[in-house]
Amino acid sequence: MYRYDDFDAAFVAERNAQFRQQVARRIDGSLTEDEFKPLRLMNGLYLQLHAYMLRVAIPYGTLRSAQMRQLAYIAERWDKGYGHFTTRQNIQYNWPTLADVPDMLDALAEVEMHAIQTSGNTIRNVTADHFAGAAADEIADPRPVAEMIRQWSTDHPEFQFLPRKFKIAITGSPNDRAVTKAHDIGLRMVEQDGQPGFEVIVGGGLGRTPMIGKVIRDFLPREDLLPYLEAIVSVWNLLGRRDNKFKARIKITVHEHGIDAIRELVEARFNELRPAFTGEDQEILAQIEAAFAPPIFEDRPADTFDAAYHTDPVFRAWVDSNVSEHRAPGYAIAQISLKAHGATPGDASAEQMRVMADLAERYGHDQLRISHEQNVVLPHVHRADLPAVHAALKAHGLATANIGKISDIIACPGMDYCALATARSIPIAQQIATRFEDLKTEHEIGDLKIKISGCINACGHHHVGHIGILGLDRAGVENYQITLGGDHTETAALGQRTGPGFSADEIVPAIERIVDAYLDNRESDDERFIDTFRRLGMEPFKHALYDETGKARADAA
Template sequence: MYSYSEFDAAFVAERNRQFRGQVDRRLSGALTEDEFKPLRLMNGVYLQLHAYMLRVAIPYGTLNSTQMHKLADIADRWDQGYGHFTTRQNIQYNWPKLGDIPEMLEALAEVEMHAIQTSGNTIRNVTADHFAGAAADEIADPRPIAELLRQWSTDHPEFQFMPRKFKIAVTGSPNDRAVTKAHDLAFRMVRNDAGEPGFEVIVGGGLGRTPMVGKVLRAFLPQEDLLAYAEAVVSVWNMLGRRDNKYKARIKITVHEHGIEEIQRLTEARFEEIRPLFKGADQAQLRAIEAHFAAPDFADRPLSGFERAYNSDPVFRSWADTNLSEHKAPGYAIAQISIKKHGDTPGDATSAQMRVMADIANEFGHNELRISHEQNVVLPHVHKDDLPEIHARLKSHDLATANIGKISDIIACPGMDYCALATARSIPVAQQIATRFDELKLENEIGDLKVKISGCINACGHHHIAHIGILGLDRGGVETYQITLGGDHTETAEIGTRTGPGFGYDEIVPAIERLVAAYLDLRLTEDETFLETYRRIGMPPFKEALYGEAANKRSKAA
């Protein structure tokens, strides 16, 4: 993984020094909150309902065991003993004191981490496939490209005060695990007719109050042109993007208003203008970056321990069947650690759990961890014969829940428990759904089902692209939850369709239960997923399950 250069270290140190002075002036009253706001946002500091919040960047979701240990230490020293992993592969601390945040940033710098551009109207943390460098279906590891984009975008003088925030994702696999089509700009690795790798460029995706699936801006872009093309796209939007209305400022609205053909024309013209200015410097930098991402030395070992545990221990077998994915190296697996134990807060990890995961990665996982956009932690390179020991250690710290991809593996924003923008609670709804279906013992029978919950229209919980999406809203002072069906975050991305009127806080879990019962009755085979069933038969049967007379009678009886 990437290590800081002298320039990186000096840059972060200077930014931290500047912010320390800004915090001192805010605490002394020399800066008002309005004056301080743009300064804190540039350094990842938000003002939530009850306290400040610090959002720490985990570029493309990759970190090592030393960094994870430091995140645990920060949680203990300056927060309340836990951190919250987010859908942008970051970690948030919800309870720091403003005067302590400069110290937190200094501690992060000790392990080559920072909070720069995790907020504000700038280019945010570049995200990537959390299986990058390990996936069996991968064309190439996209993380060197993600790191190149991170370096280019950090403190870019033209892109610090844009119309709105700007999010970039990169994937190297045909199976999209990076939610590329819901990003402002995305690069999806493909091959041309000659078999050469390059990128499909996607622009104008996004969720929030106006959800849109990204459009293809270029079908094939040679890798050597990627950085110049990225600059062209952002430059065109920075000129065209609206600054009179923040709700219409994102690039998705710019693409919608001007049309993809006009955006293509302007982007290509800008690209041809700036392309000669790069003079190959970006490619030299990319080659230097690639050296940091060499694959580990994979061992050739027997699998007797794995096979013995798999055949004799049903708990281990259930976890292995659910939480492991195919690795590109023989004898290895990608292990996903669920931070979604039934009834717990999705994405929250205690400092003790962080240390356990760090130690496991150091001992068994080539010193590497990933944070997924689904708010879980990934061990990308583990030998299968080490998995029984790994599972035992995870189990002792409530980290061995076998529910990856299941109904309790819920993405949820912090909602009204923390966020000043939220209009409804998300966390309790997620906890109740997970607990209810654990009680019913239906998760394995249900199979692959993505439930995602947002506590307001900003859609930080990705509810628009869930198989079952839940949006919490305030209706006359009462929490109301709308349901959408048929969303998809993969390469076949779709925005979900609203089912109809919303449900009260006490009604939403029974409503989800009715939806799932309808699916189990309607599917053709046990292997037909919820999304496949929905695409086959459409909305009406599910709407009947939610709102029909029989459903209303069951609700009243309950």
């Protein structure tokens, strides 16, 4: 894994020292809130409903065990003993006090972590496929490129006051697990005539105006990446709508000008910038790549796995839903669900963080990943060790066998924490998970992605959920709109609204009626919800939700 060099360490230390002074000046009254707010946001510090919130970057979702242990320590020392993993591979602490934040940042720096550019109108934490370096379907590990982009974008003098935030995601696999088409820039590693490069997607995004990204370059040679990214961001930096916050994202710029006009401007700017990149970036990339060399995989028998798989149904269920194919023989990718039925999606206690760190150290080549689906991944586990890993997880409430299932819900913090929210998300996720656990139908239902946002900003990715739920404030009452047919993968699609929304009491029965309609209509047990929806469209689901007059049906139960 990448380790900070002297420059990185000195830069983070200097930023932390600056921020410590800025906090002191805010507390002693020398800085007003208007002056302080952009400074704290640059360092990931928000003020939410009940307290400050510190958002810490987990670049490309990768952690060592020592880093996970430090996250646990910070949770216990300065927060309430837990952390919340987000859809952009960050961890959020919900309860710090202002005066403690500089110490928290120093504690992060001890393990080469920071909260820089996790907020504000800058290039945010670069996210990557959470199976990077392990996936069987991967062309190449995208993380060295992600690290290069992190270094390039951090404190980039031209890009500190952008029209709005800017998010980049990268995948090295044809199966897109990084939602690249819903980012300002999505990068997909591809090959052309044996040469490595990228398909560059621009202008995707969710929020109040959801857009699927458009291909601006179908093949960009690898060595052209940084000047091309710089060209895109600088074209947008000039064109982007600073007059209207809601029209400032690049998706609107691309939409208003058209992808062809943007492409022409970007290519022209790229031609100006390209000569300035004389190969130093590629030398740095080569050094970074060396740091991401894969672990030395062992060739040993997996008899213990086979025995446990055939005798222990609980283990077998966990393997079937939480374990994925690894590129190395004998190895597996194990996902740790942070979606125990009834728990808060994405939350882990300090104790659980330590358990996961210990397992990574003992069985997983010291590596952990955070997925945008708010789960944790052990990317390199030998199959022979899976029974021991599962037993340890089970003892700490971490062995829920539900990855990709109806209770593996993405939910934003919603109005339980967020100052922008218009309704709660977490209790809806908890109730849906608990309801289907009670019904014992989760595994019969199969793959189904529910994603919940508590406002139109769509942090919970509801537009790309197979079932999306959007919480709104309708005349002072929480109300939930449903969308169906969204897709977050390489076949990305935005969900369609079913019709009028549902109250907090009605939303779980409404989801149940949608699921019943799916079970009644699917052609076989193998036809996933999304496939049934694509085959039949909205009609059977609308019929399940609303009566002839378009009103929500009363719950028959």
